[in-house]
Amino acid sequence: MSVMVNLDGVSKTYGRATVVGPITVDLRPGVIGLLGPNGAGKTTLLRLLSTALPSSTGRITIAGFDVCATHANRVAARRRLGYCPQEVTFPRGMTAFGFVEYIAVLKEWKDADTRHREVRRVLDLVDLGDRTAMKVSKLSGGQRRRLAIAQALIGAPDLLLLDEPTTGLDPEQRASLRGLLSGLAGTVLISTHQTEDVSALCDRVLVIDAGVIHFDGAVPEFLATAAGRVHLGPTASPGAVQTWKTGTGLVRSVGGQPAPDSSVVDPSVEDAYLLLRSAERTRQGVV
Template identity: 50%
Template structure:
């Protein structure tokens, strides 16, 4: 892999709390999924890669540029798109006004070309019919799609997405997957999510963070394979199991040592993730 982004020894503290602890990782063109429990450092990492936050120590190279250097940081910002976890909006703007304003901030000075780009990104996220609607009148899912539209302005080479499918209904999520899979064919996409099904559907690679470190980097199949031989189906609740749930067919699925009466089941990404992280993931589940 020829990485588009390389991170070495990345560290970030908030007071006495270490959020990123000597993080090392690489990812390149295509869609990379970022998983981890709450507090693992995912949002801090994405904010730093999007140049909205400075790291305490370590080195980052993104698209061959060093965001610690002021001139290179400006050049990098022209080539990246960022969807934050909690995007802010001007509620009295219309959608077309807001996206046009964001395009101006991205230094698109040709008015005609800029307006074409605004129409294009609104069409990409299925909001063309809402172009003249005030932002304050949008549902939560529509606001999420609007945030994605502004991230797509200028067809960025590096796209950083923090929980992009939060608030989307199943149909919108499928449309999002189709869009992101297409974008990943020609650029670098880093996608942070709690939805393991999005990772399974979209991502060629997956990174798992825990306590500020990358504890796994590989393919979704490799992550699922980490649970091979440790996933079981039982007719009754498994005694002594730390993690099990009742499936829709009335049987019980458990991850870990084989319970009494357990029969093997095919592992999923979620199974591998739960076993990889152990107690933190089980507490979150």
């Protein structure tokens, strides 16, 4: 598959603090999950890719356009991408239709009939087709989140950047969004804390911490890093990274030495993430 995005030695610094990088990575078509703790640099990385932030070093190429080179290249790249930030500010008094049309106008959809068809299309995609005339202020939190996603889908972008897209969505809405995203043909990068979304939707996972990528691979490869290291039994495993009592009354232990009468169980994306984070803290000397 062709490369949609290339980051070559990309970093972002504020004064003496390096928030991201240096990062070198290619993004190809498919759904990619971006995992990491709070403050790891996930949102900054998405803002760099959206061209909302300039990089401090390195080169970002989107759909063949070096966005660090010229303003014209940045504009050309922006026409190929959609971006839904974690926090969206909605103009006061607008309807759901009016807000998405406003974004479409900013994206230079000049013909009114064509623009209106596209607005209705993306609202239907996020199951808001029956809320077009409703004021944004009257929408629920989950509906506003879906409205924010709708504006990112305008024009069927080749690159879709979503920052915590399932926040505020109920299980049925999250499942519907997964179905939508899995059917897209382009490159979808999802920054999320919801590891179940990664296991259910993504074919590739990136784990970022302190601005640096610590894992990049297919989800089965990520799960394989935790194989044989997750146990279920009547008591916790000594030295486990995390333990908790499940609804069955048994204790799930991630890492550590198997406790007596425990059995090995298949790891989840969350298990693999917890083990990777523990190993990184150990490497850094953080208890």
